[in-house]
Amino acid sequence: MSWRDKVDKWEERKRQAEEAQRQRELQEHQARFRCHICDKASEGPVEYQTIAPIGIETDWDTPTGLTECSHCAKLTCDEHIHKCSRCAKLTCDEHIYKGICQHCAERLY
Numbered sequence: 001m002s003w004r005d006k007v008d009k010w011e012e013r014k015r016q017a018e019e020a021q022r023q024r025e026l027q028e029h030q031a032r033f034r035c036h037i038c039d040k041a042s043e044g045p046v047e048y049q050t051i052a053p054i055g056i057e058t059d060w061d062t063p064t065g066l067t068e069c070s071h072c073a074k075l076t077c078d079e080h081i082h083k084c085s086r087c088a089k090l091t092c093d094e095h096i097y098k099g100i101c102q103h104c105a106e107r108l109y
Contacts, residue, residue, distance in 0.1 A: 025045075025060060026044060026045075029042060029044065029045055029060050029063070030042055030044075033063035033066055033075055034066075034075065035066060035075060035076055035077035035079075035080060036072075036074040036075060036076060036092070037076060037077070037080040037092060037093055037094070038077060038079065038080060040065075040066075040077045040079075042063030042064060042065055042066050042075075043063075043064045043065035044063075044064055044065075045058050045059055045060045045061075045062060045063070045064065046058075046059040046062040046063075046064055047059070063075065065077060065078065067081045067090055068090075069081065069090065069091055069092040069094075069095065070089035070090055070091055070101075071089075071091055071092070071095040071101065071102060071103065072092065072094065072095060074092065076092040076093075080092055080093045081093075082096050082099070084096060084099070084100060084101035084103075084104055085099040085100060086100055086101070086104040087101060087103070087104050089101060089103075
């Protein structure tokens with residue numbers, strides 16, 4: 001085996017180890033961040049591009065595909081979160097009825 005083959009093999013093992021680590025982190029992330037209504041997992045962490053040094057940063061403490069309900073502060077998937085027609089706050093199924101959130105409804109009369 002040539003030294004170039006050794007370098008290639010080392011790089012491949014390193015890539016596989018990094019991929020395995022990312023999968024473990026993703027599983028932990030998805031176990032932490034789930035919709036409180038249907039138990040749907042986060043699509044993954046937020047990733048953003050950094051300027052210096054140039055690269056991609058991963059924020060494992062911020063889920064994607066889930067939004068915090070403005071009333072109960074629980075994470076909710078897009079299917080179960082709605083905008084109140086009166087105050088425009090994002091509200092989960094448990095705190096909205098006929099397009100009006102619980103807070104606005106309590107102030108109607």
